[in-house]
Amino acid sequence: MTINCRGTLIDLSTPKVMGILNLTPDSFYDGGKYSGEQAILGQVEKMLNDGVTFIDIGAYSSRPGANHVPEAEELKRLLPILQSILKNFPDALISIDTFRSKVASESLQLGAAIINDISAANLDVEMLNVIAQHQVPYIMMHLKGTPQSMQKRVVYDDLLKDLLFFFSEKINNATSKKINDIIIDPGFGFAKTTAQNYILLNHLDLFQTFKVPILIGLSRKSMVYKILRSTPKEALNGTTALHTIALLKGANILRVHDVKEAHECIKLINELKANGL
Template sequence: MEKYINVNGKLMDLNTPQVMGILNVTPDSFYAESRKQTEEGIINRVNQIISEGASIIDIGAYSSRPFADDVSPDEEMSRLRKGLSIIRKEVPEAIVSVDTFRSDIAKMCVEEYGVAIINDISAGELDKEMFPTVAQLGVPYILMHMKGTPQDMQANPMYDNLLKEVFYYFSEKLAALRDLGTKDIILDPGFGFGKTIEDNYKLLNNLQEFSIFDLPILVGVSRKSMIYKLLGTTPQEALNGTTVIDTISLMKGANILRVHDVREAVESVNIFREMKEQN
């Protein structure tokens, strides 16, 4: 099935995999090099994301790493206003996604700053107004699977049947969203969110099965613990593992790669595309 999303009134072709560059305006994201809080740091990161070939900037102001501290709505909004103001000044044409689970913040970002996509790690679980808000705003929505909250998701995640539970979760959420009239939905299996290392690799091994939903698939594994804990290293040493998993994901049907390291992900996409064109 052909996959497109309506972004700011234009169709984005996801049949060609796209790269989403991460901009963390937080003091505590798990990968230290990704934290940008000064104006200069944000400007440099935004320009790096665009120059290295990403088609989407994903800005987040609430760290969703395991056991992260809670951030008040006012603090999250303040961080986002600063970051989004800089993006709009530096690269006004950029397609921006906001990583938030709060409906009022999603609404502010879309209406005041022209944010094009809402990326919600909680799939509406942490704010019951998120689904109606996204439907009203009419923007693409990234629906991610997470078991629990960022504060407790990795305490002791357990599943009777991982794939069955994730599929059922998505089916229920999709029905609710479609009842509200939401059209452009992207699925994110939620690597690292309420899952053991084994769970994450089971998801990866079965990623192609998500094609049953006929929706674009986003994969976000960049420098996560499923890589560095398996290999006995650190987030700083997890770029090679990230590239390996990104490439596997592309071969299993991923449409968007959400990454810290844009250049390397774009290279993976270009190699994958060249291979596919030789069929």
């Protein structure tokens, strides 16, 4: 199971880590933490040293109830930092966390390698055309509504069947455009209650039927810290526990705030599987 990133084939049969780099002031865990260029470059270097394969840059917070960010502001936050990262770390594989086709297009022209779309093209119908034109890996996440409305849209006829139908339709749409490298993300915390998040995690192996890589994004989210009655800052241990379960159920990419710990988790699971799991 491989994806082509800027001419390099990445084998996802061994799980990989995607590090989160938020350029927003209001992200739920690290908003505003990396606000200067040197701080950002330092964090990129740390993630690369800790074993990251991909770095996911976002300039539009998608936390529940986040403020809407105009497209011009998203581009203003994102493009100079993307240029700086690729200038200093030219081999870095950068994913762009955006649902806007214009942001995706301009980022890909600068050298980004992957597009991570929380809406699976629901919020911008031109997104698939941009992905097809550039022939880059495309992460499609399940979301109902928008970041501003999603927590009011948590009612499903059947959670698992609804998500399986959603991805069947979205994968078909992408392949009809001759998009080859598709990654699916069930969207933990997006239009889902805490209980629904755990149902998804418990049945994550069902999504292997699509025979495409599965990305998991649950790092320090409320599904962890609410159960533990703690905070995002205190949720690393719980995150690692759930990453272990996700890997055992078929996750191929862990999207995380804490690269070193996720990389160690993958190494231990690989050793377990190599010895007869």
